[in-house]
Structures are given as structure tokens and as C-alpha cells.
Amino acid sequence: MALAEPKVTLDLARGLGLTADEYDRILRQLGREPTYTELGLFSALWSEHCAYKHSRVFLKRLPTAGPRVLQGPGENAGAIDIGDGWAVVFKMESHNHPSFIEPFQGAATGVGGILRDIFTMGARPIAILDSLRFGDPNDPKVRHLVAGVVSGISWYGNCFGCPTVGGEIAFAPEYAGNPLVNVMCVGLVRADRIFRARADGIGNPVFYVGNKTGRDGIHGATMASATFDDKAHEQRPTVQVGDPFTEKLLLEACLEAMATGAVVGIQDMGAAGLACCTSEMPARSGTGMEVELSSVPQREEGMTPYELLLSESQERMLLVAARGREGDVRRVFAKWELDAVKVGTVIRDSDLIVRHQGHEVARVPVDALADGPRYEKPTAEPAWLAERRAFDPLTLPPPEDLPIALVALMGSPTIASKDWAFRQYDQQVGINTLVLPGSDAAVLRVKGTRRALAVATDGNGRQVDIDPRRGAAMAVCEATRNVSCAGGEPVGLTDCLNFGSPERPEILWQFAETIEGIAEACRALEVPVVGGNVSFYNETSGQAVLPTPVVGVVGVLEDANRHATQWFKSPGHRIALLGPDDVSLGGSEYLWTRHGRVAGRLAPLDLGLERRVQRAVRAAISAGLVTAAHDCAEGGLAVTLAESCVTGPARIGAEVAVEAPGRIDLVLFGEGPSRVIVSVAPERARGFEAAMAEAAIPWRWIGVTGGERLVIRTGRAAVSVGLAEIDNAWRSGFERHMA
Amino acid sequence: MKFGVVVFPGTWSDCDFHHVVSEVLHQPVKYVWHRERDLGDVDCVILPGGFSYGDYLRAGAVAGRSPVVEAIRDFAAKGGLVLGSCNGFQILCEAGLLPGALLRNECLQYRCQSTHLVVDNVDTPFTRGLRPGQVLTMPISHGEGKYQVDAPALAQLREHHQIVFRYATAEGAVTRAANPNGSLENIAGIVNEAGNVLGMMPHPERAAEAVVGGTDGLLLFQSLLGSLVEDGTFLKR
Amino acid sequence: MKVRVLVRLRPGIMDVQGAAVQRALVGLGFGDLRDLRVGKVIDVDVDASSVPAARVRVDEMCKKLLANPVLEDYTIEPVEASSLEATSALR
Amino acid sequence: MKVRVLVRLRPGIMDVQGAAVQRALVGLGFGDLRDLRVGKVIDVDVDASSVPAARVRVDEMCKKLLANPVLEDYTIEPVEASSLEATSALR
Ligand SMILES: Nc1ncnc2c1ncn2[C@@H]1O[C@H](COP(=O)(O)OP(=O)(O)O)[C@@H](O)[C@H]1O
């Protein structure tokens, strides 16, 4: 077979994204020049996206162990024991670059990819959460991206049949040239039925299952490992198209095949496709694999070995079956009208041997591919940071028009209602959703048990920008606090770390600090990190996105009926504020919307206190002492109260008085960790007081629910706004841009 | 009462209906695979929601021409009870078991939200436990739920009291604002002339337990349960 | 044998999508746009000895599946030399 | 002036819709079906003095909105007498 393949040279390697050093390393590891196909394998597997070249040394710092952990990082997703023989499997992934190039399909295939990560583990997906960041919604180009991304997520998730129950959408100009599309998926599996991406058992057959292979997304992984410039749109031919219907069939077929006992190991063909699976699976098992590419089901004619190995066609898996059980695999996939073709065998030698029509086109040690280079590149604190942090927001004049300031915050697109997006998502299929999108965390029951899961995602790029370490720790605190405010005990965490180019020392410093912050918080809160994703090179023409770690947390409620939502339930309930007084306007939503600045210092963070506050909230919820619980986040205390007034089925006002140190704008809009407001029915007030005394946290009564207004007094000042005005601003703040 | 829940490639409310029938109503229920030509021993067939065959051509189009639908056609002709919800409604229309068709929502977006339905016709096995004008709360979740039928067919629907549910306000007023998808006359559900085949866009199975979305959907099942008579016929009232 | 099916909404059925696209185009400055309707084109390649034979077959496909008579009309067109080129370029 | 735009997926882009419809038709007994692809037809009526002028305008519309260059190719066709009839019958 004479394929006219390009001659392998250093230049060619460079063109594929490899450095001169990396090319040398390939020569050394092979002891010869690679073939063109082999070079393709290395370029994909050693891309930043697959090899975590720049991040691996830092990721080691994350705490990944815990008594409930069944699977930490290193597999398609993490798994946590939730009792009664069940495990929750979850992970978050980014699809930023593809979504910028083609928002609808990019976001859709992002959902497809994370769903596969969950069901390759043997788990049935039960929930999707989407965490999105865009530029200024006043820009029509941004609106086009928002509309495309949301409808792509909606199409894929709805058609597949997994509810989207939570997430966030935030806006900042830094994301204009590079939106962030992070999607988390949560699934359930019997704890003793978790499948792994392994190629065990010499002689076991290797099956290709799912959609046919086309030339989609070749070098997608490499693309995700490069920054955009003005030519971004020329990279278009790599766009992949999603097929949620086939994905649904693949889900059912995979779970059914797993139930037969014929499946030894399985991995989805995501980034770097077949190349990735055929090297990573045997590498994990200390085996090798031989594959015959001409057996691969193909959608297009004349595909080369290189293309077949690197294609990122969607809805495909590589499955290692038990020898002798081939018939079971074929039967199940035939029932679901999917291809299941034997393409190879697990072998003893730890090589990946690739043949095409019988001719060997690649022979590479699997470890050489799977253990890519690791770098410890220099980090440096950005020069501008000290100055930005030295800025004191209190040197700005206080607002004279407090009601207007509050209404403006409620209508800022980041804080405003995201109903426009969520109503496009099926939120209930599976009939497990006890708390729909719109509260601090979504709550899903676990059928067949008394338990429920609470899930939330969080991240605040502005806070991380001015203080990566504390900002990242605060993201962990906020996501876990959200889960606690629903009544769930946080049991596991996944993260998606969205940064600019790691080749810039300032960016890598932000990244390193972020990891430290996440690690500190997770250790203090005893929440293990069981999986995640790093997305570097989020920049366009040298402008990086805000450093944005997004954190996804899963919590367990022992009693599904004992959960809480964030909105006030009736008039006459007492309102309490739990947590410290320390807040700051540094990095706050107020400072940004009112003054257009991202500067100042973050409020102090006491992780021990954070933990006690969360525990106190959970205890109060499970004892039935509170009627609402809401975490104080963007917009500070005033916005938190306003949200509790208007985000529920009925509008209920509140009158509160807060005696706290500091200027009124600081008290109202200052942001800080470890703070929660709750409402308590009068007859439970004594019980609540007793519970708080035991919790050893600062707290106090601040007011009572009722009326048509939100009134907040502090010192001699007061702000009073009608709920209708608050509600209108909140409901239209985002949606008016999308109409 | 024995239920059968039909499963097409791409169906996703099958498990939810199964759960409600077995865990909430405690009735026997089985899945019916789309290739089957014989429904077996069932009293009521449910066509659940989902995206059968991806709904890639038109919602319900491919499923509407599958072997199991032919079996359902015979079953319905003999008076068997058929409930199609969401994609099931779309399939029944595509199969010609119900008149009309479901078009893309007027807003051109998918809609998942709670809706109120006013009950127009209580003389069906599915609604015999309800009051005329009663308002039910049930969620919808679809991208193609705008009911469409031509004027003569609409006149027929009216004449035979085939319109069962209409989107309404919480007070039961049939208004434009209460119409989530632009459906003709706010139609949310219809029956065939004989009254034994019901198609509706809302999801009764998502409103069958107090903890998840209320219990108004259960009223339909409870109407059904009492409707069966020994000789195999059913009660309308 | 290649033929092309055009499936369009029947007269009297509101083309919401077409109207939305039209509004968007007018908003983009295409004031000279009088009307716009969106339908489907289905390019079919069928084993048949002649264009008329292919037409008959494809007509059956339309009746069986491709068009919904409640909503849609369809026309079947042979693919002529010129458009054939365009089509084949797509393969 | 009436013209017609055919918008189709670019070569190499998976036609999810077409593949599903093709499978369905084969299942319905159309074993003679070799290939099927689904695209959009957009019938445009634009104020213009001549067909070429209309084409230019519609080409702009395609570039601005009607076709997604990442995924789709388009061709613009004049509406000839025969198809004009079919089209006008739809109004
Ligand atoms: N930021 C992170 N935190 C924790 N684990 C991570 C992080 N980034 C990646 N991982 C883990 O590294 C492994 C490889 O990830 P990845 O290559 O993204 O998987 P996939 O092949 O599914 O895309 C996974 O187990 C993932 O959970």
C-alpha cells in the first residue's frame, strides 16, 4: 500500500504543535524516526489537552483521597460512595474553543463528551450543569454566541434525555474573544459495578462501537492547545457535529452490554479519538494493543491511518470484551442498531501496533504515548497585581441613590434571572428533580433510597484575578456552601480550570496559586477532588480570559424530604444572618457594575469558620428549623435578601436591620465568604437559637419577612425598594438582551 | 389494569411512566419494544416522551411508521386504551391515529415549564374523574408542540368534543399569554372520536408525586384505573 | 439516479421560522426583502433505470415518510447538469 | 424577483439528519436508496431589477445570515418557469 505520506521532519513536527525538544524525545524513545502516522499519534497525545504537560506537576497538589472515594482522578470521571450500595459519578469538562468557532455544535458536542465520560464508567447520567462565561451581552456577537451555546446544550441534553438542572452564566469583557463553556455531568451507578478504561487480559478482543468515523475534528486536541488569533475561523474544518440520538442509543447499549458481564474495560473516544484510547487503555493495564484500522466503520472514503487514528468523530467508544463473549457484545449493539466491530486485540508486549490493510503503520510503546512530557515552567506574579490590589474601593464616593444601586445590581446580567436559558433545558426527565434550577443548588432524589443529591457549580473570575489563591479557595467554599444551603453534605468536587497560555509565567503563576487555593479549601472542608479538566490557551490575540476555575460539587442529603430552597416561604418568618461581618468591595460585582473596576482586596477567609457555618446550616435544615437558606454571594447581603424575596413562586418582602461596621455600600454590597441568610418560622426560633449556640458561629437575627418591599436599615441609613421593581430588574436583566 | 410502555430508540420518558405505574399506582406494567407486532396482554398502552429516532426529520415521523404502531392501530380499533404524551402525541398524529400535527413552537425554542390545563372534556376514560373546567398543573417539555389542524378538521374536533385539554391561566382562562407554544386554540390534548386514544403534550408522569411537581397528573391515571369493565370495554364517565 | 425533493409548508400554515429569518434580515439592512420561506431540500440517490422511475420511487418515499400531508407539500425535481455539479461537489 | 437558496452541509460534515432518514427509509423497504442528504431550501422574494441583481443581494444575505460558513455551503438558483409554478402554488 503506497500512501503518499509527508516526510517526517522537525518542521513537520513543529507544524503539528510539537517542540524541537519533544521531537528529540520521540526520536530517543523510539530509537528511530517516527513514521508520519506515529508522529500524528505523538502530536495528539502529547498535546496540552491530553498530556497535561504544564499542569500535571501542580495538579498533584490536590487532595484526592477520602473514605468515600471509589475513584479519584485518572479515569474518565470520579466516583464517590453515597451509601446503600450506590455511587455518584461526576466530572466537568470544557468545550471553549469549539464553542467559539461554532457555538451550537461546539456546546452540543461538549455535552456529548461529558455524558460519555459518565456512562463509560457504567453510570446512568442523571443531571447536567452548565457553567458559561461570555463577553458583554450588549455586543450582538456575544448574544449570538450565548444563543448558540444555550440552544446547543438544550438540543443535545434534551434529545439525549438527561435533565439540565443547574449551572451559571456570567459576563465580563475578558471573555468576549474566548467564551467558556464548561459542562458537568452527574450519574449514578451501583458501587460494585463501576467500569474503568482498562485493557486487561491478553488476547481479549477490542471492539469499536458507536458512530462511524469521519474526518471530523482532526487535531481538535491540538487546537485546544493553541491560542486563537485573528485566523481562528480558518480552523473551521475541524468542527464536529453532535448526534444526541446515537448517543442515547450508545448509552443504552453500553449499559446493557456491561450488565451482561462481557465488558472488561471501556473508554470514550474523545479528544485524540482512537489514538488516545488505544494507547491509554493498555497503558493503564500494563498491556499493549494491536489494531487493524481498515475494520473501523468509516463514513468517508479514502481515510488515511493518520486520519482514522486522530479523528474526533463523536459518539464512539472503544470497548475491551472478555474473550469468548464477543457474541453478547454484538447482540446488544445490534439490538440498538449500532456498529460493534472487532478492531483489535489486547497483547502482552506493551506496544501499540497499528495496521492498515495488514501493513504496519505504527508501533510505539504505549507508555511513551500515554506519559507525555511534563514541564515545570517558570511562574511569576503579574506585575500589575500589586497595584490593583492596593486600590481601596472605599476611596470611591458612596452611592447617593441606594435603591437605584440595588436595582441595577439585580438587573446586572450576571446576577439577573437565567430563566431564558433554563426554560430551554429539560429539567425533569427522570423525575428526580426535587429542586429545579433557580436556587443555590439543584436537588435530585436517588430512587430506591431515602437519599438525595445536591449539586452546584461556581466560579468567580474577578475574584481569582485579583487574588488567585484566595479567590479559588472562595470558589470551593461557595460551591460547597451552595450545596450545604440545599441541605447536602459536600462529598466530592470536580473542577474545570480555564486559563490563558501556560507558556506565560504570569498565567502559570495564576494557575499554580489557584491550585493551592483549591487544595487548601478542599483539605479544610474535607472534600476530595475526584476529577476535572484543565483548559489552557483561552486567549485571543494575546488577551487572556479572567483566570477562571469553575468548581462543581456534589452533596448528599440523608433524607430527601429535608432539603431547603433559597426563597422566603411566608410572611412573618424571622431572618437570621450566619457568618462573619467581614466583607469587601474588592473584586465585587458592585465595584464592576457601578465603577467598572476589578481591583481591591478580597475579604478574609477563615476555612474553619466556613466549615462550621456550612455544618450549622445543614444541621438546621435537616432538623427542619429553617424555611429558606441562601448563600451570600455576588452583590452582597442586599442582593441575597432581594433574591430570597423575589426568586420563589410568591414575592415576599422583608424588613431587616444590620448593625455592621463600615460604610453603607460596603455593608449592603460587600462580598465575603462564609455567610448565609436563613428564614425561620416563629415557632422554631427557640430551637434555632439553641442549634446556633451549639454550632459556635457568629450569627444574629436581622429581621422578619413580609410586606411588598425590601427594607434594609444600617446605622442611620436605610434603603427601601418595592419588590415589583426588584423583580422586574431581575427578570429582565439578562433576558432583555436576548429578546 | 395492565399497562404497556412503548420504547422506541430515543424514547426517554419510558422509565418515568414505568415508575409511576408500578411504584405509585402499584399496577402491573411492562415495556413494549418498538419492533414488536403483538402488544400482548395489556389494557392500556402508553407512548412516552422523548426524541424517537432523534426526531431528526419531523417529531414522531419515523416512529409513527414502526411495527409497534401498526399493532397499536389494531389495538385502538378494538377499543384498547392508548395514552400518548409529548413525543407520544407527536407519534400518534404522524401515524394518523389522531388528527392534525405538531409544529415547532412559535417561539422557535424548546420550552420546559409548568403549565396550567383547563379540562374541556370529562367524558373520556382518561378524564372521567375530573370536573369540567377543572384546572390541572403539569409541566411541558418540548420543541414541537404547536398543534395544527385545518379548519374542517378543527370543526370536527369541536363537534365531537375531542379537545380534552387547553393551556390556560391558573384560573382557567384560555388566553394567548397562557399558551406556551402557539398551539391552535391553546390545544394541549385531544382524543380520537371513539375517545380511547388520548394525545397530550404535557407530562402527567412528571406530576404524579407530591415531591416532584404535584399530583395532578395522577388524576388521569386514577380516572383510567376505574374505567375498565369486565367485558373489556371501558367507561367514559 | 439523483433527484431532489423540496418540502415546504402548505399554504395557510404560518412559516414562523421564515418570518423570524425575514425579520432578522430586514434588521440587518435588507429592506428590499419582500418574502422569505424556509423548507427542506432532500437530495436522494436511488437505484433506478431512469429519471421517471426514480421519481416514482421517491414519490413513494415522500408519501411514506418524507412529507407530512397535514403540513407539507413537496415537489420532486430531477437534478440537472448544472446543479448536479454543485451537488457532487458536496460528496 | 424570486430566487431560491439551497443550503447544504459542507462535504465531510456528518449529516446526522440524512443518515437517520436514510436508515428509516431502508427500514420501510426502500432498499434501493443509495444516499440521502437533508438541507434547507429558502425561497426568497427580493426587490431587484434583474435576476443577477437579485442573486447579488441574496448572496449577501447568505453570507450574513442564511448559511453558516462553518458547516454549510449554499447555492443560489433562479426560480424558472416550471418551478415557479410549484412555488407560487404554495402561496
Ligand atoms: N483540574 C483537575 N482537577 C482534578 N483532576 C483533573 C483535573 N484536570 C484533569 N484531571 C483528571 O485527569 C484525567 C485526565 O483528564 P482528561 O484528559 O480531561 O480526560 P478525558 O480524556 O476524559 O478528557 C481525568 O481523570 C481528570 O479527571
Ligand SMILES: [Mg+2]
Ligand atoms: Mg474521557
